[in-house]
Structure formats: structure tokens, C-alpha cells
Amino acid sequence: MKLTSLRIITKDIRQSVQFYERAIGQNAQWYTEDFAELPTGSITIAIGSTHTMKMFGGEDFTESKGQTSSIIEFLVADVDAEFEKIKNLTDHIVQEPITMPWGNRSLLFRDPDGNLINFFTPVSPEAIQKFK
Incomplete structure (x- = not known):
């Protein structure tokens, strides 16, 4: 097994992608208006809008419970x-x-x-x- 990416789901994909581009110094590759990836050399940071969660069954599995773990x-x-x-x-x-x-x-x-x-x-x- 090989960990290949970490996906962040966000309500404002443009803001998140711009933040990570500046923070890690990599340009994102946009695949759709709702999904982009930033390679880091060891793992890919994938960023998807909340709209992409509909593809996984329609429920928003990413709603925060008020904690970050x-x-x-x-x-x-x-x-x-x-x-x-x-x-x-x-x-x-x-x-x-x-x-x-x-x-x-x-x-x-x-x-x-x-x-x-x-x-x-x-x-x-x-x-x-x-x-x-």
C-alpha cells in the first residue's frame, strides 16, 4: 500500500488552491472547476469543492464537527x-x-x-x- 494524496474539501476552492500554491510554492493543475492537485514530490495535495462530495453518495461527509484532529x-x-x-x-x-x-x-x-x-x-x- 502506498499513500499517494491528501484531499482537502472546501467551500471556496479558488481561495484554498491559491493559499496552497503560495504556501508550498507549487502551481496547481486544474482538472475541473471543482478539482485541482498540487504535487509536492512525495504526495499530492488534492483540493476539491464540496460539490465533488455528491459523487460519493450525495451526503456532505466533510461537515466539521468543530474540532480538528x-x-x-x-x-x-x-x-x-x-x-x-x-x-x-x-x-x-x-x-x-x-x-x-x-x-x-x-x-x-x-x-x-x-x-x-x-x-x-x-x-x-x-x-x-x-x-x-
Whole structure:
């Protein structure tokens, strides 16, 4: 089994696609007005409008219950440099760059739909080795 993509369902697809294009520095490939993908090298970020959920049975399975229980994580070369870019992209910075006990320097912020995003750079010898 191979994890190939992460799909984000949104009410405002244009806003979400533009956000991710700027955040990760990749251009989206649009397949329809309701579906686009951004390749990252290791996984594809797929973004679909809420209209695409009708293809899965007509019910909106994505309606938020008021909690976020997952974080989308990106390994980046320099989390502090990325912070300089991200702080101009969103007002929803949850945690400015900080070194975590497990050896990653992390930046936590939210996308326009409230999804948590973590940009991190391994900084301890153990973390660097893990992500070689």
C-alpha cells in the first residue's frame, strides 16, 4: 500500500488552491472547476469543492464537527525562512517556529478552512538522521 494524496474539501476552492500554491510554492493543475492537485514530490495535495462530495453518495461527509484532529505536515529546508513567507499569507499562526522535544523546529498555522498545517525542519542529530 502506498499513500499517494491528501484531499482537502472546501467551500471556496479558488481561495484554498491559491493559499496552497503560495504556501508550498507549487502551481496547481486544474482538472475541473471543482478539482485541482498540487504535487509536492512525495504526495499530492488534492483540493476539491464540496460539490465533488455528491459523487460519493450525495451526503456532505466533510461537515466539521468543530474540532480538528489532524495536521498536514511538510518537511522544509528552513522553517524560519518559511515563517517569513507564511506570516504574510495568513493571520492564523498558531505557533511561531519553536524547537520541539523530538528534534524538529516547527511552525504551526491554519489554512483558510481551518486545517492545521505544520512546516518543520529537523534540527537535532536524531531528527536529521530520521529524515535523510
